Amino acid sequence: MSRLSLTRTIINSGRRTSEYIGNSLLQYNIHFLVDSLMSTMDKTSKFSETNRPKILVSNPTVPQVAFDLLEEYCIVTKAEDDTREDILAKVKGVDAIFWATHLKLDKEILEAAGPQMKTVGTMSAGYDHIDVEELKKRGIKLANTPEVLNPAVADIAVLLTLAASRRLHEGRLALENGQWSPKWDARGMLGQDIIGSTVGIVGLGGIGQAIVQRLKAFNVGQFIYTGHREKEEGKKLGAKFVSLDTLIKESDIVIVSCPLTSETKHMFNAELFSKMKKTSVFVNISRGAIVDQEALVKALKEGQIFAAGLDVMTPEPLPPTDELLKLPNAVILPHLGSATKQTRDAMAQLTATNILRGIGDEEMFTPVYEI
Ligand SMILES: O=CC(=O)O
Numbered sequence: 001m002s003r004l005s006l007t008r009t010i011i012n013s014g015r016r017t018s019e020y021i022g023n024s025l026l027q028y029n030i031h032f033l034v035d036s037l038m039s040t041m042d043k044t045s046k047f048s049e050t051n052r053p054k055i056l057v058s059n060p061t062v063p064q065v066a067f068d069l070l071e072e073y074c075i076v077t078k079a080e081d082d083t084r085e086d087i088l089a090k091v092k093g094v095d096a097i098f099w100a101t102h103l104k105l106d107k108e109i110l111e112a113a114g115p116q117m118k119t120v121g122t123m124s125a126g127y128d129h130i131d132v133e134e135l136k137k138r139g140i141k142l143a144n145t146p147e148v149l150n151p152a153v154a155d156i157a158v159l160l161t162l163a164a165s166r167r168l169h170e171g172r173l174a175l176e177n178g179q180w181s182p183k184w185d186a187r188g189m190l191g192q193d194i195i196g197s198t199v200g201i202v203g204l205g206g207i208g209q210a211i212v213q214r215l216k217a218f219n220v221g222q223f224i225y226t227g228h229r230e231k232e233e234g235k236k237l238g239a240k241f242v243s244l245d246t247l248i249k250e251s252d253i254v255i256v257s258c259p260l261t262s263e264t265k266h267m268f269n270a271e272l273f274s275k276m277k278k279t280s281v282f283v284n285i286s287r288g289a290i291v292d293q294e295a296l297v298k299a300l301k302e303g304q305i306f307a308a309g310l311d312v313m314t315p316e317p318l319p320p321t322d323e324l325l326k327l328p329n330a331v332i333l334p335h336l337g338s339a340t341k342q343t344r345d346a347m348a349q350l351t352a353t354n355i356l357r358g359i360g361d362e363e364m365f366t367p368v369y370e371i
Pocket of ligand 1: 149
């Protein structure tokens with residue numbers, strides 16, 4: 001593809017993406033990405049025909065738009081299946097890695113790549129599957145894809161909140177099992193209202209804020225949130241900063257949207273679930289490991305909480321025989337948060353652009369840390 005037509009492809013698909021993503025949250029305007037990318041290419045000799053950088057894309061299912069972008073300037077190798085063995089076999093000698101897998105990016109892979117490898121882009125907002133300390137030690141740049149997926153992930157959080165509050169899974173099971181009685185039961189299958197409720201957000205980052213924006217349309221009574229510190233964005237959204245303990249005790253709906261760190265690992269344990277309201281709904285769109293899953297299953301079984309909506313769990317994929325799937329009051333999705341065509345395209349573009357800028361010694365758009 002020529003440089004001009006490549007630019008057009010990106011701009012057009014960028015337009016489509018922005019239409020869907022809306023007016024505010026796609027900070028990384030694709031026109032800007034393209035302009036900046038082109039200036040990177042003009043400035044650096046690293047992208048000449050005779051000296052094309054080598055890139056490994058860890059997963060063949062990455063949207064084509066990323067391959068088009070990278071192949072214009074680089075020699076791209078793609079791991080054909082999403083396995084460590086294949087990645088290890090192909091990573092030697094590359095200048096950058098496009099990481100699009102749940103597999104761990106660790107010392108073994110960095111060593112197999114070699115000391116020339118100085119740039120990693122992960123097609124994800126979370127980077128708990130990347131050994132950040134090891135990358136830093138080796139002076140390797142890392143960028144992720146925050147913001148572009150906020151709307152899609154927030155949509156899934158709302159979907160799970162509604163589905164769990166209104167017993168969606170249980171209702172479907174009743175239908176399948178012939179338990180929908182012809183006698184109208186005015187007390188049957190009662191859910192919980194969203195209107196007037198207290199919604200507690202654990203982690204008011206971009207995704208948490210997008211969730212609040214959406215749930216405002218449901219006339220929620222109040223929004224409270226917890227995290228490291230009170231935020232200006234919280235004030236703007238009319239959300240009150242509280243301690244985790246207060247949030248747990250006062251919320252009708254608890255939504256987890258904070259990153260997985262050593263601090264948040266298993267934060268939701270038996271003690272926390274026991275403090276929650278018996279009518280409360282628990283939603284997690286972040287990472288499964290933030291929850292002690294055994295404790296959650298117990299809380300759901302014993303009626304310590306009303307229901308759960310989960311897009312993430314441990315392990316992923318969840319085996320079909322897992323106890324979680326047997327609970328009528330748990331709505332479970334297979335980690336679909338960012339899974340829309342437009343969002344995945346935007347994530348792929350952002351990752352590819354970050355990588356090209358990283359190799360070209362330009363600042364990446366969304367670096368995880370400064371180097
Ligand atoms: O879970 C998805 C992501 O981190 O992008």
